[in-house]
Amino acid sequence: MITAPEKQTPVTSQSEKSTWQHLFSIPVIVAALGYFVDIYDLLLFGIVRIPSLTDMGLTETQISLEGASILNWQMTGLLVGGILWGVLGDKKGRLSVLFGSILTYSAANIACGFVQDPQTYKILRFIAGVGLAGELGAGITLVSEILPKHVRALATSFVAGVGLFGAVFAYFTVEAFGGWRTAYFIGGGMGITLLLLRLGVFESGLFNAVKHDKGVARGSFLSFFTDKRRLGIYLKCIAIGIPTWFVIGILATFSNEFGSLFGLTEPIKPGLSIMWCYVGLAAGDLISGVLSHALHSRKKAVAWMMLFTLAGVCVYLSGAVSSTFGAYAMFLWMGFGTGYWAMFVTIAAEQFGTNLRATAATTVPNMVRGTVVLMASFFSFAKPSLGVIMTTIVIGAVAFALGLYSTLTIPETHNRDLDFLES
Numbered sequence: 001m002i003t004a005p006e007k008q009t010p011v012t013s014q015s016e017k018s019t020w021q022h023l024f025s026i027p028v029i030v031a032a033l034g035y036f037v038d039i040y041d042l043l044l045f046g047i048v049r050i051p052s053l054t055d056m057g058l059t060e061t062q063i064s065l066e067g068a069s070i071l072n073w074q075m076t077g078l079l080v081g082g083i084l085w086g087v088l089g090d091k092k093g094r095l096s097v098l099f100g101s102i103l104t105y106s107a108a109n110i111a112c113g114f115v116q117d118p119q120t121y122k123i124l125r126f127i128a129g130v131g132l133a134g135e136l137g138a139g140i141t142l143v144s145e146i147l148p149k150h151v152r153a154l155a156t157s158f159v160a161g162v163g164l165f166g167a168v169f170a171y172f173t174v175e176a177f178g179g180w181r182t183a184y185f186i187g188g189g190m191g192i193t194l195l196l197l198r199l200g201v202f203e204s205g206l207f208n209a210v211k212h213d214k215g216v217a218r219g220s221f222l223s224f225f226t227d228k229r230r231l232g233i234y235l236k237c238i239a240i241g242i243p244t245w246f247v248i249g250i251l252a253t254f255s256n257e258f259g260s261l262f263g264l265t266e267p268i269k270p271g272l273s274i275m276w277c278y279v280g281l282a283a284g285d286l287i288s289g290v291l292s293h294a295l296h297s298r299k300k301a302v303a304w305m306m307l308f309t310l311a312g313v314c315v316y317l318s319g320a321v322s323s324t325f326g327a328y329a330m331f332l333w334m335g336f337g338t339g340y341w342a343m344f345v346t347i348a349a350e351q352f353g354t355n356l357r358a359t360a361a362t363t364v365p366n367m368v369r370g371t372v373v374l375m376a377s378f379f380s381f382a383k384p385s386l387g388v389i390m391t392t393i394v395i396g397a398v399a400f401a402l403g404l405y406s407t408l409t410i411p412e413t414h415n416r417d418l419d420f421l422e423s
Helices: 019-023 026-055 060-091 094-112 118-132 135-146 149-163 165-177 180-200 205-210 221-225 228-252 255-261 270-295 298-317 324-337 341-351 357-386 388-409
Strands: none
Touching (some): 019 149, 026 094, 026 118, 026 165, 060 094, 060 118, 060 135, 060 357, 094 357, 135 205, 135 341, 149 341, 228 341, 228 357, 255 270, 255 324, 270 324, 341 357
16 A cells, blocks of 8 residues: 655756756766776676685685685675665665665775685675665665656666676776785775765655654565565566576576587686676666656566567577677677666666665665576576576576566556655
8 A cells, every 4th residue: 555645855846957967966976886886896706706716725626615605695795785775775764875885895895805714705795795785776766766757767777877887897907907906995995985975965855754754664674575566566576687687697607608518619708798798788778768768668668678688598599609709799789688777676666655665676686686596506406407508598488487577567667756655
């Protein structure tokens, strides 16, 4: 059940500005730069995993085992942080998350630059994961609530489009400076610098209008599970994002295995596959906002992007790739198609009332990231019997079936007013 708040801080004064003024306003720019640093730090361990663990004296076998363990600690931190920051964002405000999350992961990444053993590494990556979980959801929520509804799709896509280039910057930072410790220091330093820039950002008027209302329950994560309608929408929001991490977590991460099956003479580097995926993602996120704006529909934009991705997956798994250049081109294609990431987080934010909006927008993307553990576990379990290609087809079929069904059946939120509450 939803109810209108008794009073609402108006944002109509913002509507007189042009679209370009909205897109380049301080909240949007700061949110975009925050996501840029977030993605940089999120993917940095994957890039420096081998050199960092090698410097600690680990053998090749130990690097494989400890590297997987450290990554799992980081992913666990993302799941925990998603709930923590989401609840905090609805209870204390969107700005509390934007300040707290970036301070947490910046400090953890600077500390990673001094780490000397795998056990400490695990703890620090867990803390970093907790901090990284809050950035995108809080940023999308704040931007969605501050800006007029007719520019929300463009603004949130701009945030993600700029932010996803952090993955490219992380790759070339490691390549340029060589030292993995330096890369961590740079990430932490960027976060601290951005923290200072956020001092000029103001809180959401929608949140301010209800924060002193004692009769409104804010930030209750369990509320998603106490109402059938709400639970169904919440699960659909998660399902929409699963194809994105199927491409990144399975196809790109294990691209070296696919390259061997395709008989490529030159091995595919998973790091480069992921980088090209994120180049495509960044471009796709910018386009998906324009597409949604033009079609006057979030659902149609996401559905077309998802079908474009599915076509690329089919071409890739058919074995049509005959060179590493072709493989990287396919990851650019599939990455572009999955560039509805910001749109799907925006959909999650727009589905729920002000008192649950930050919780939804922050937990949903981290729940999607958590499905990578399930997909990767099934991939490892089933490929000895089904083979790599058939196992991937099974995972992909489930991911895209859930994604397309959820996209087509979830309520449309284009131009929806956000001044309502969840009862």
